[in-house]
Amino acid sequence: MNTPLHGGLGIYIHVPFCAVKCGYCSFCSVGWSGTKAEGYVQAVLRNIRDCSDTSRPADTVYFGGGTPSLLRPEQIAEITGELRRCFAVTEDAEITLEANPNTLSSERLTGYLEAGINRLSIGVQSMDDDELRLLGRRHTSARAERAVLDAVNAGFENISCDLMLALPGQTPEKAERSADMLASLPIQHISAYLLKVEDGTPFQSRGMEERLPDEDETSDIYLRTVKRLESHGFMQYEISNFARPGYESRHNDRYWLCEDYIGIGPSAHSCCGGRRYAVPPDVDLFISSPAQITEVTDENPCSPEEIVMLALRLKCGLDLRRVESIRAGIEKKIPALVSAGLCVFDGQTLALTPEGFLVSNSVIAHLI
Numbered sequence: 001m002n003t004p005l006h007g008g009l010g011i012y013i014h015v016p017f018c019a020v021k022c023g024y025c026s027f028c029s030v031g032w033s034g035t036k037a038e039g040y041v042q043a044v045l046r047n048i049r050d051c052s053d054t055s056r057p058a059d060t061v062y063f064g065g066g067t068p069s070l071l072r073p074e075q076i077a078e079i080t081g082e083l084r085r086c087f088a089v090t091e092d093a094e095i096t097l098e099a100n101p102n103t104l105s106s107e108r109l110t111g112y113l114e115a116g117i118n119r120l121s122i123g124v125q126s127m128d129d130d131e132l133r134l135l136g137r138r139h140t141s142a143r144a145e146r147a148v149l150d151a152v153n154a155g156f157e158n159i160s161c162d163l164m165l166a167l168p169g170q171t172p173e174k175a176e177r178s179a180d181m182l183a184s185l186p187i188q189h190i191s192a193y194l195l196k197v198e199d200g201t202p203f204q205s206r207g208m209e210e211r212l213p214d215e216d217e218t219s220d221i222y223l224r225t226v227k228r229l230e231s232h233g234f235m236q237y238e239i240s241n242f243a244r245p246g247y248e249s250r251h252n253d254r255y256w257l258c259e260d261y262i263g264i265g266p267s268a269h270s271c272c273g274g275r276r277y278a279v280p281p282d283v284d285l286f287i288s289s290p291a292q293i294t295e296v297t298d299e300n301p302c303s304p305e306e307i308v309m310l311a312l313r314l315k316c317g318l319d320l321r322r323v324e325s326i327r328a329g330i331e332k333k334i335p336a337l338v339s340a341g342l343c344v345f346d347g348q349t350l351a352l353t354p355e356g357f358l359v360s361n362s363v364i365a366h367l368i
């Protein structure tokens with residue numbers, strides 16, 4: 001088991017617009033406004049010029065949100081063009097755009113490809129229309145399928161879809177059905193997240209937390225979905241991520257391996273130059289500021305403890321040579337975790353099993 005290390009730099013662009021706010025969502029986003037979006041794009045371009053760095057290769061770019069696919073292809077092209085002028089974006093850089101199925105016409109998809117996007121992450125969430133309604137999503141499973149097929153016809157060869165698990169009323173069988181339907185589409189990657197009711201969301205005020213499956217049902221849903229996705233060739237490489245071989249997300253790996261990335265946009269985080277910092281989640285402030293305001297959130301990132309925490313999210317696990325200073329303490333605790341079926345250890349690399357992923361927070365707290 002080898003830990004992949006890429007080096008280089010990643011760039012994250014946060015696009016803070018959504019057509020409708022989903023009841024479970026706590027990400028930074030506001031309603032769509034064409035004028036505001038134009039101001040936002042200009043602010044992104046200013047900030048790209050501001051943190052220009054051509055000293056090392058930038059091999060991943062990620063447009064997240066929000067709903068980046070609300071921006072027109074020409075707006076995305078303006079941003080990717082400026083990125084190529086101000087950063088050493090590599091020829092084979094992975095450039096991802098998060099997209100809502102409802103926004104993806106064939107024409108738009110072709111435009112995004114021309115703008116340099118080579119990976120799409122489509123917010124499908126479920127292939128069950130009742131679940132989609134419950135989540136407040138405006139698309140149907142048929143619309144999601146159409147979006148995937150249109151993307152393939154437009155020429156996309158690297159498509160990811162999101163799937164939400166442990167929804168109110170969801171049974172393992174329902175989750176498996178969604179996983180089967182999604183896995184039968186011509187896609188290469190699936191992100192499967194457990195629904196968490198976040199503070200301050202409409203889901204919380206509607207008491208959704210009480211309607212979630214209990215702990216045993218949740219672990220059943222998760223473990224059966226992992227198995228199901230793997231039986232379709234989508235191999236788990238991280239707690240929530242599954243890919244056909246060779247299609248693991250390079251940008252996401254960067255977060256888990258403590259590699260440098262720069263974030264641009266309201267609420268965007270960066271880990272660069274030995275510090276972590278964040279932009280306040282204020283869209284108007286981001287648009288009106290000559291340069292984005294950043295607040296340092298960590299003066300000493302990538303401590304051995306943090307390396308353990310992040311690397312153990314990966315199926316390939318943690319090479320203990322990365323944390324020599326705390327290795328002895330960790331090694332003492334491994335045998336009990338292995339006996340409990342929560343970890344595997346080959347003498348050098350420690351990795352969680354799917355059962356271990358389910359209780360990763362307590363396993364990690366125990367180790368460090």
Ligand code: SF4
Nearest residue numbers: 018021022025065066
């Ligand atoms: S579309 Fe995505 S970012 Fe926007 S509100 Fe829904 S979940 Fe949140």
